[in-house]
Amino acid sequence: MAAAPAVGTAAGTGRSARLGPWGAFLVRRLVGLTAVAVTLVAGTFLMVQLIPGDPARVVAGAEATPADVELVRHDLGLDQPLLVRFGTYTSGLLRGDMGTSFQTQEPVAEIIGGRLPFTAEIALLAVLVVLGLAVPIGLAAAARGSRRTDASFTFVTGTVGATPEYIIGTLLVLGFAVELGWFPAAGAETLVSMVLPVAALVLPATCVMARIVRSEATHVLAQDYMRTARGRRLPPLRLYARHALPNLLTATLTLGGLILAGLLGGTVVVESVFAWPGIGQRVVEALLVRDYPVIQGCVLILGLLAALLNLLVDLVLALLDPRTLAGKGGR
């Protein structure tokens, strides 16, 4: 009995050797991604069934008789056993059919197709701005290293980082839209409409990430090779960009990946505050009226996007630091 795992490990090691480190890495990640997708499909399907409230009654309306409600239930396929519905849902997914909205009768894929670009727009811009701000700010705070800078940095990033996006969003609207009139309070009619939603997403995430960067940078700047580099009187830009930055990116990107995936969750709230017509606002709407296919579709897509974002971070890490290719327990 004890020999079996050994054979398996040997076989696995052999396969890894044939695939090479990059091949094995990609296979591992793709298997993980598939597992995430399967879990998301099953999880979201079961999750929506657990929400109290009858979607057929919501669709039929307040004045509908029980007979009307049963008719709607039949039309929506909700009178089928759970397993049959799950089978219908998954077979549809395999054909690229995410179902039809209970409420609006629109195909879910069309709903997501219409909404996702708006969410992607602010989420991606937010990611770029977070990276563009958090790394230099964190590095600068670590480089300065004075007690007063540390105290100010910790206070500001701690306060803003712990403030929920909806509070920041509301304050931004009050200040920059209602009082100053610099930006629209809501909507997505012009490009300038993006500024406040992106800022609401960016501010807390930047603060959290800057703290991570600072912590890592403090560690890196204390290393012997940095002392040596400083001793050679290298220009500051070269010193930090070429010697410090690459060494703090591994941990920063690993944790940053999680924070950035969290930005997708943040869009749900921010879209509601700014009437931004993205996927997050649609999920909230669907939850309130128990629009199962829309909830399932949107959560699945948001989940997959988060998983893909993490995969992207892993790929970047692997490129920067090939040791990570081996993975857990790898050689």
Place this chain on the structure above:
Amino acid sequence: MPRSRFLSGAITVAATSLLASACTTGPTGGPSSSGDKGRATVKVGFTSDVTSFDPAKGAGSTDYALTSLLYQPLIGQDDGGTFVAGLADTWTSTPTKTSLTLKKGLTCSDGSALTPSQVVASLKRYRAHSAGALLTFGAANTGEKTTITGDEAAGTVTITTATPWGEVLAGLSGTAAGIVCKAGLEAGAAALAQGAVEGAATGPYEMVTARRGASYELRLRKGFKAYPRFASMPAGEPADRLRVQISKNESTLANQLQTGALDLAPLTGTDATRFTGNDTFTVESAPFIRNYIAFNQRPGRPGADPKVRKAIAQAVSVKAFNNVFGGTGQPLTSYVDEKAACVSTDGSLLTRTDTAAAKQVLKGVSIKLEGSNAVAGGAGNSYVAEALRAAGAEVKLTNADNAAWATDVTANQGDWDATVFPLISGTLARGGTYFLGPEPAKGGLNYGAVKNAAYAENYAAATSTTDRNAKCAAWQKAQEALLKANDVIPLATVDVHYVARRGVAFAMPGGSLSVSTLRVTG
């Protein structure tokens, strides 16, 4: 030195990044262009999206608002229940026969003539597909027991019911009975539900663009003349274009009003106070929800005991309930508000607050109170729960969202004893269907299993006559029966505040916004 230079560099990078995100943008949005009298775009905001553009399937305030612009009913209903012309110019109604004469020269949005036969087809579709049609034609007149015919030469439509029913005109005035042209009828329910079908509209506007969940743009139909003429029509001209924006958050709508991105929006919460006393805006309030306490009166439930119902009525204070919502609502004297036709305003029919008397009955009584949290997070439910606790009852409060509450209470699939019912409909006939007939399990709407013979008898009398005096007399007796038995404990309305920028006016016939009356005044 290198450290401080680096810090400066970092700050520059940070500032540049912020500017970069700002520089990817266009000019700042200005105030809405509602200045040109009669020829402007008016921007209207709502907190919920349209669930269906099919008038027969409308289920929410935004559905009603938009479909009323696209599909005009034959008649309208004004304050006090009086009827005004819509697509129909004149009408006569008896308990078994209603005849309406259409206005001359009516057209569909593709320019084709709107004929009586198309109106008949549209009404037949309404009868078959709308839940509200049951009350329009009567429960005893379903299917072929109601005949709908048209006379092309005379331009009339006639509705005949097998048994007397006096609510046909009221039903026809509802948004759900909006007339759909042939193109819409032929396109089918799915197409109609999803958006504008070319040539389907009979109302003052037609859809230009639709971005579901975000915005809709409607264009005024040239030559449309079938506007309902309510008694309090505002001056000015209809807007050339209406831009409807959906913002899920009321504070967002209020911000957009303040910054000029919207001209009109309904607000139910405290954001409305921002506009009170502000000369740039007018605020018109109307009941949005009529709250009352209702009971599960099935055997074994506390609400089955008339003494417990009376004690609960004694335990709560309408004034205190109203204060929960800022005191801006109207105390109710029946299950609908005073704008409804034939509503009882007799305060002597109500059980007075008497906490001491309530305590004698409610001490130790276990009550499962379930309410919807759709308004103010269920603050009204919390007040009722606390009032009952103060009277000695052991209260288990469930503040459910609307879907869960509807399933538990109105479908009676939950474990509940009492509820704070948020009635949206403002008419006695429609709101009163919940207190008579079969229970949900037997195909009815009587979720509390109320058995009040005097109410049922007078409800039948009120709804089967078209004589206004006889109708109101019967309604008074029906309400008296319900209130004296404490089957219903009226509380107060939660109002919706329609905030409009100066230069935009509208009418609220019967206490609710009619978007088709929106006018640009200057």
